[in-house]
Amino acid sequence: MAxxxxxxxxxxxxxxxxxxxxxxxxxxAKVIRNVFPYTGRxxxxxxxxxxxxxxSTLVDKLIAHYRHKSKSVGVLAIDPSSAFTGGALLGDRxxxxxxxxxxxxxxxxxxxRGGVGGLAKATxxxxxxxxxxxxxxxxVETVGAGQxxxxxxxxSDATVVVTVPQLGDEVQIFKAGLMEIGDIFVVNxxxxxxxxRMVTYLMSGIISKEGWKPPIVKTNAxxxxxxxxxxxxxxxxKTFISGGKQAEKRQTERISAELAVLVTExxxxxxxxxxxxxxxxxxxxxxxxxxxxxxxxxxxKLFTKLWKKMVA
Numbered sequence: 001m002a003x004x005x006x007x008x009x010x011x012x013x014x015x016x017x018x019x020x021x022x023x024x025x026x027x028x029a030k031v032i033r034n035v036f037p038y039t040g041r042x043x044x045x046x047x048x049x050x051x052x053x054x055x056s057t058l059v060d061k062l063i064a065h066y067r068h069k070s071k072s073v074g075v076l077a078i079d080p081s082s083a084f085t086g087g088a089l090l091g092d093r094x095x096x097x098x099x100x101x102x103x104x105x106x107x108x109x110x111x112x113r114g115g116v117g118g119l120a121k122a123t124x125x126x127x128x129x130x131x132x133x134x135x136x137x138x139x140v141e142t143v144g145a146g147q148x149x150x151x152x153x154x155x156s157d158a159t160v161v162v163t164v165p166q167l168g169d170e171v172q173i174f175k176a177g178l179m180e181i182g183d184i185f186v187v188n189x190x191x192x193x194x195x196x197r198m199v200t201y202l203m204s205g206i207i208s209k210e211g212w213k214p215p216i217v218k219t220n221a222x223x224x225x226x227x228x229x230x231x232x233x234x235x236x237x238k239t240f241i242s243g244g245k246q247a248e249k250r251q252t253e254r255i256s257a258e259l260a261v262l263v264t265e266x267x268x269x270x271x272x273x274x275x276x277x278x279x280x281x282x283x284x285x286x287x288x289x290x291x292x293x294x295x296x297x298x299x300x301k302l303f304t305k306l307w308k309k310m311v312a
Contacts, residue, residue, distance in 0.1 A: 003034045009134045021122040035132035042131040046156030048142040053162040054188040057221035072104040074130030074138045153181040158237040162186045165194035179205045184233045190218035
């Protein structure tokens, strides 16, 4: 595929590149290698919260806001995987059809495919592709699976936690760990009874991080009410994290965490392949079955043998 076309913002080239990454195609590594120097310019917004909170409708309104400001927008809607095809099960793009013909808006549904934290495994690199293609704003909308949503904070510059009144048990938001990750909290469907009560709940649990106190914004995504206020809060967040040693420290910590995951995955793959071809595995397994060795000792023995073979 033509990297030059992707860097110029060609949506066909962008779509093909994301497909390579999703399919773990060997060519994907070369694509990322070539586009990586052109990344780091987009403002990445993570949108998370419980199912039914109106995340997709709110994202639709944010797209309209940024387009009105002449900003180009990329959206990754992380959906649950189909048990049969492995593809995206839901179609969040359906709710954003009004932007389909806009050449400055790119929307892609991505299947989570078992990715931890409600995020597709390919999400990080898909964000980089959107960034390199010239998108000013990248919005990542998560599955809305509950506690696992906390992973969104690792890929976004601003994490927006969307909730609604009448959830049945507002305490679930605290249990899910969403209070710890939110940079901005949104009470959507604010016309419903209980909106002020939800704001009070959120105010009691807000956690300031590195000098940033997360604001609470009331919205009605269907009518667009409160979207301007949300956009203003996002702009303040962008200014807050831009420049200085704090920004560099934040980026270093984020990349360090990503590298640790990548190295761990590579080691896991290497050991798994080595174990498949090792006759010792079956022999030691029989010892465990016969109660002549416990699993912990057996695993340590196999690890030591494989490690010595790898570093030899």
